[in-house]
Amino acid sequence: MRRLRAFGAFWYDFVVGDDWRIALGVVLALGATAALVAAGVNAWWLPPAAVVALLALSLHRAVRR
Amino acid sequence: MLFATVFVACAVEAVEALTIVLAVGTSRHWGSALQGTGAALVALAATVGALGPAIGLIPLGALRLVVGGLLLVFGLQWLRKAVLRASGHKELHDEEARYARQVAAAEAAGTGGRGVVRDWYAFTLSFKGVFLEGLEVAFIVVTFGTNQHDVPVAVLGAAAAVAVVAGVGVAVRAPLAKVPENTMKFAVGTMLTAFGLFWSTEGTGADWPGGDVAVLVIVPAVAALAAGCAALLRRDNTTGAAG
Numbered sequence: 002m003r004r005l006r007a008f009g010a011f012w013y014d015f016v017v018g019d020d021w022r023i024a025l026g027v028v029l030a031l032g033a034t035a036a037l038v039a040a041g042v043n044a045w046w047l048p049p050a051a052v053v054a055l056l057a058l059s060l061h062r063a064v065r066r
Numbered sequence: 067m068l069f070a071t072v073f074v075a076c077a078v079e080a081v082e083a084l085t086i087v088l089a090v091g092t093s094r095h096w097g098s099a100l101q102g103t104g105a106a107l108v109a110l111a112a113t114v115g116a117l118g119p120a121i122g123l124i125p126l127g128a129l130r131l132v133v134g135g136l137l138l139v140f141g142l143q144w145l146r147k148a149v150l151r152a153s154g155h156k157e158l159h160d161e162e163a164r165y166a167r168q169v170a171a172a173e174a175a176g177t178g179g180r181g182v183v184r185d186w187y188a189f190t191l192s193f194k195g196v197f198l199e200g201l202e203v204a205f206i207v208v209t210f211g212t213n214q215h216d217v218p219v220a221v222l223g224a225a226a227a228v229a230v231v232a233g234v235g236v237a238v239r240a241p242l243a244k245v246p247e248n249t250m251k252f253a254v255g256t257m258l259t260a261f262g263l264f265w266s267t268e269g270t271g272a273d274w275p276g277g278d279v280a281v282l283v284i285v286p287a288v289a290a291l292a293a294g295c296a297a298l299l300r301r302d303n304t305t306g307a308a309g
Contacts, residue, residue, distance in 0.1 A: 011198075015198075015201070015202075016136065016139065017139070018139070018140075018143035019143060019146070019147070020143070020146065023139060023142045023143060023146070024139045027135055027138050027139050027142070027266075028135065031131065031135055031266055031267075031269075031270055034267065034270040034272055035131075035270040035271060037272075038270055038271040038272050039271070043272050043273055044270075044272055045267055045272040045273060045274050045275065047272075048138075048263055048266060048267045048270075048272075049263060049267075049284070049287075052138070052142065052259065052263055052288070052291075053291060055142060056142055056145060056146065056149075056291065056292070056295060057295065059142070059146050060146060060149060060150065060295055060299060063146065063150055063155065063156075064150070064153075064155050064299060064302070064303075
């Protein structure tokens, strides 16, 4: 059980890193882009906007701590 | 661009792995540290050998979405750290201090071996350090190589970086403190974010204006964003300290 938890913790740390909100934000932004594209909107502008917002918010949270 | 990106990314990881191996080898037992390094390289080769061909079987659209998304997450985390360090909100990654901490921990740990390994602590610490840093290198090589349809150049970039760092490390037998690690992290974070953004957006089915040329705008735009954030936070930090 301890090894399983350590294995899970390793992959969480490897993929998600210090701020889980960045990973969640990227998944949501790409999901929304794919949904817009499926609806016929070429939403190429959404991921770049999400990158700007996610980096700014994550930095803001980090320096306020 | 592919060679340079993979080279710098792998050099950063190699410096971190080298610091751990040097600390363990110097303070504990060189033979066990090198055995751990060798075992980690074999485990890495087996992992890449197993996963590499599987990645080639995934359709390009899905691959770009998943891999681009992962690169984007990695890149943003690297940029976040680099910006915080550049603006003075986080300590600079000091390889000498890291080396000293590793040596102190290694000297304090108990002794004992298992089988052909004389010092189990030295073996496991080297193995862990090289495997974890190497896994990031392998991920970058496989994803950049597959997406750019040029795995050999990506492998060459990684091999050159590891050879240069290992060569310098063996020559000086000291942690590579003079490597501008934060600047390199800044550059790698920018490249990972830019390529991750480009590929993942294409993976969703959206089309960039200008097609592939868009990446030439995205890279400097991400660099400018990160540099702007660092400048803003540095100014806030200075104002806060003065006020």
